[in-house]
Amino acid sequence: MTALLRYQAALLLRSHRWLPPLMLYAVLLTIGVRPGEPVLDSFGLAAGLLLPVAAWLVRVCVTNEPDAAWDCAAAAAGPWRVHLAGILTALAASLALAAAGTAVVALISDPHGAGGRVAVPLGPAAGAGFVAAASCALLGTAVGALCNRPLLRSTARSVPATVLAVFLVLLPGGSPANAAVTELVSASRSGEVSWPLLPLAVAAVFAAGAAAVACALSSRR
Amino acid sequence: MELRDVGRRYGVRGRWVLRDVGLRVPGGTLLRIEGGNGSGKSTLLRLLAGVDAPSAGRITGRPRTAYVPERFPAALPLTALGYLTRLGRIHGLGRRAADRAARDWLERFGAGRYARTPLRELSKGTTQKVAVAQGLVGAPGLLVLDEAWTGLDGESRRVLDRAVLDRVADGGAVVFVDHDPRRLAGVCQAVHRVEGGRLVPAPAAPGPRVRVEAEGAGPLPDALPGDPDREPLPGAVRLTVAAADSDALLRALLTAAPPWHIRSVTAAPAPEEPHR
Numbered sequence: 402m403t404a405l406l407r408y409q410a411a412l413l414l415r416s417h418r419w420l421p422p423l424m425l426y427a428v429l430l431t432i433g434v435r436p437g438e439p440v441l442d443s444f445g446l447a448a449g450l451l452l453p454v455a456a457w458l459v460r461v462c463v464t465n466e467p468d469a470a471w472d473c474a475a476a477a478a479g480p481w482r483v484h485l486a487g488i489l490t491a492l493a494a495s496l497a498l499a500a501a502g503t504a505v506v507a508l509i510s511d512p513h514g515a516g517g518r519v520a521v522p523l524g525p526a527a528g529a530g531f532v533a534a535a536s537c538a539l540l541g542t543a544v545g546a547l548c549n550r551p552l553l554r555s556t557a558r559s560v561p562a563t564v565l566a567v568f569l570v571l572l573p574g575g576s577p578a579n580a581a582v583t584e585l586v587s588a589s590r591s592g593e594v595s596w597p598l599l600p601l602a603v604a605a606v607f608a609a610g611a612a613a614v615a616c617a618l619s620s621r622r
Numbered sequence: 623m624e625l626r627d628v629g630r631r632y633g634v635r636g637r638w639v640l641r642d643v644g645l646r647v648p649g650g651t652l653l654r655i656e657g658g659n660g661s662g663k664s665t666l667l668r669l670l671a672g673v674d675a676p677s678a679g680r681i682t683g684r685p686r687t688a689y690v691p692e693r694f695p696a697a698l699p700l701t702a703l704g705y706l707t708r709l710g711r712i713h714g715l716g717r718r719a720a721d722r723a724a725r726d727w728l729e730r731f732g733a734g735r736y737a738r739t740p741l742r743e744l745s746k747g748t749t750q751k752v753a754v755a756q757g758l759v760g761a762p763g764l765l766v767l768d769e770a771w772t773g774l775d776g777e778s779r780r781v782l783d784r785a786v787l788d789r790v791a792d793g794g795a796v797v798f799v800d801h802d803p804r805r806l807a808g809v810c811q812a813v814h815r816v817e818g819g820r821l822v823p824a825p826a827a828p829g830p831r832v833r834v835e836a837e838g839a840g841p842l843p844d845a846l847p848g849d850p851d852r853e854p855l856p857g858a859v860r861l862t863v864a865a866a867d868s869d870a871l872l873r874a875l876l877t878a879a880p881p882w883h884i885r886s887v888t889a890a891p892a893p894e895e896p897h898r
Contacts, residue, residue: 404711411708414700470698473756476689476766477712516877617841620675 405478405486412465414491422457424483424499426450430505434515440510440521441589444530445582448500449533452541452578453567455495459545460559462491463615484551484619488612492542499534503527519592529588529596532580536597539604540570540578543611551618623647623670623764630665639665641680643821645814651777652790652809652866653797656824657816658724663799664692664768666816671766685763685795686713690770694753697743702728702752703737706759713760720759727755730777730785750774758785758825761808765789767798771805786789791869809866831890832868834861838882847871862890 413419429450436445463484466474473481507527514521548563571578581600588594626645635837639662647670657663666672669681671689698705703724710720726886728734733753741752742888757765765786771779783806786796798805808830815824834850837858848867851861863871868887875882 402715404708408708408712412699417699467695468698469694469753472668472673472689472691473694473710475673476687477709477760477762480673480675484898556767575777616818620673 402482402486405453405474405482406490408474409462409465409490411484411495411496412547413462415467416461417523418465418580419458419494419554422454422461422594423498424455426454426502429501434506436509437511438535439515439517439523439589440507440512440523440526441516441585441594442515442560443506443510443524444503445585445589447506448499448530448533448585449498449571449578449582451495451502452497452537452544453564454547455491456542456545456567458491458494459488459542460549460563462487462494463545465488468615469496480617480620483618488546488615491545492538492608494539495542496535499531499538500528503534505530514592515586515589517584521589521592521594522586525596526588527592529585529594532596532598532601533585536581536604537571537578539601540576541567541603543608544570546608546615548609549617577601577607577609623681623683623684625669625676625682626682627632627783628669628676628681630662630669630674631677638819640669640816640821641678641819644720645821647764647795649685649793649795650790651795651811652786652806652811653795654806654813655797655799655816656696656813657799661816662819663816666821667766667768667797670718686760687764687766688713688757688760688762689766690753690757691766692772694749694756694879696744696749701738701740702744702748705741706755709756710759713762715760723759723761725759727750727759730781731755733776747773747775747778751778751809754782758789759764759791761792761794763794765794765796767796767800769799769801770781770804771800794797808864811866817864830865831862832865833886833888833890834863834868834871834875835885835887836861836882837885838875838878839880840878843874843878847874858885865889 430447433446433450471483481619512523513519544563544566548566549559553559553562570576573579577600581597584597590591625643625645629638629641631638636837655663656668663711669676672687674682675687687819694878703773706724707720710723715723733751754770764816771782813824814821842859847870850861850863850871
């Protein structure tokens with residue numbers, strides 16, 4: 402599995418196909434996050450914006466190889482392992498973005514709650530911001546795993562399905578992504594920071610389930 | 623490895639491309655698959671390679687497998703050596719062993735000077751050499767070759783022939799499809815044909831035969847590998863057998879009780895194929 406992860410990581414890095422999702426995230430952050438705004442609100446926004454980026458990274462990783470090259474790796478290691486390595490590589494890239502985004506937001510934002518009266522401790526707040534971003538990265542990975550090969554093969558289905566799924570996961574009140582972001586926003590109002598661990602756990606379960614389904618079907622085409 | 627009642631169709635109501643395929647592929651066998659265009663040969667090879675899953679039936683006992691696809695597009699952002707080393711690592715080789723095996727196979731196919739060349743800059747022929755080397759670098763227990771010889775130059779084809787025979791001699795299994803009916807003719811343990819979605823045995827092309835002269839104290843064992851033609855000589859016996867079975871025949875003679883003494887092993891003249 403380590404060899405497969407290295408192989409997938411090399412393909413991702415050298416193909417430069419990570420650049421467009423990275424640029425998207427950077428642009429969305431630039432538009433959405435203003436310097437000097439309450440830090441927890443900005444963490445919430447940065448986390449939510451990561452979700453579509455994580456889904457895109459999964460698409461990049463599981464379509465990175467031409468079919469014949471995928472076949473060669475799949476014969477050697479088993480199709481599901483090759484597919485899982487692609488999904489995990491995408492998740493690792495998303496988590497790196499989550500850390501980078503959290504660091505940028507922590508640097509440029511105002512360490513006060515909404516309204517600017519209550520001081521917010523930056524360390525715990527950054528922790529909460531990263532947990533929320535990681536939850537969104539996991540959910541984005543789940544969306545990407547379900548909306549690309551082997552479940553949806555053609556671009557014409559895969560991309561619209563991904564966009565639709567991103568909205569469905571991000572906007573309704575009960576979703577873990579929404580819960581994580583809401584927890585940050587309400588913490589910003591009260592000034593009491595708490596880590597959104599329950600949404601993180603639920604997101605991890607979703608991601609594991611989606612990856613399991615995709616990997617189980619990876620030898621069917 | 624064994625396939626039992628294996629079938630494959632695309633889609634729940636699709637036509638069966640393959641049906642009721644039963645096949646045993648023990649270690650040390652060389653197996654040729656024949657069939658017309660679109661007969662399902664490639665589908666069968668993909669099932670054997672484990673790249674595709676059967677819609678019906680079971681495949682059990684698969685060893686570590688390598689697959690050389692029919693067309694290998696080189697749109698990977700890696701060098702030839704980088705790609706082969708990574709595939710070697712995926713096959714379970716250590717870092718040094720993978721590097722050594724990758725360099726070694728590039729050299730054997732005469733592509734050593736392209737080790738540092740990015741795959742997308744390679745010529746079609748050199749790309750095919752990388753595709754084939756990819757299948758050999760991990761010394762797999764099962765090697766599946768889908769027209770792997772196509773696109774290779776004459777010398778590389780001979781290197782691949784020899785590599786296939788080495789794999790088989792090492793106890794690995796090799797299954798291949800090739801449009802040239804003379805490809806490894808006479809050394810295949812079996813030839814099968816895909817016809818109407820079924821796998822049927824096909825007559826093997828007559829290949830080189832080997833003549834073994836042996837002398838022994840006891841009677842010849844009844845069942846000898848390859849069912850050799852027997853011809854009594856003064857104080858000895860001459861056995862003529864397909865070259866594919868000659869190793870097994872020698873082993874049977876040498877391990878018989880009491881053991882037989884091998885006087886000579888020579889290539890038998892093959893009247894139906896004068897010069898090869």
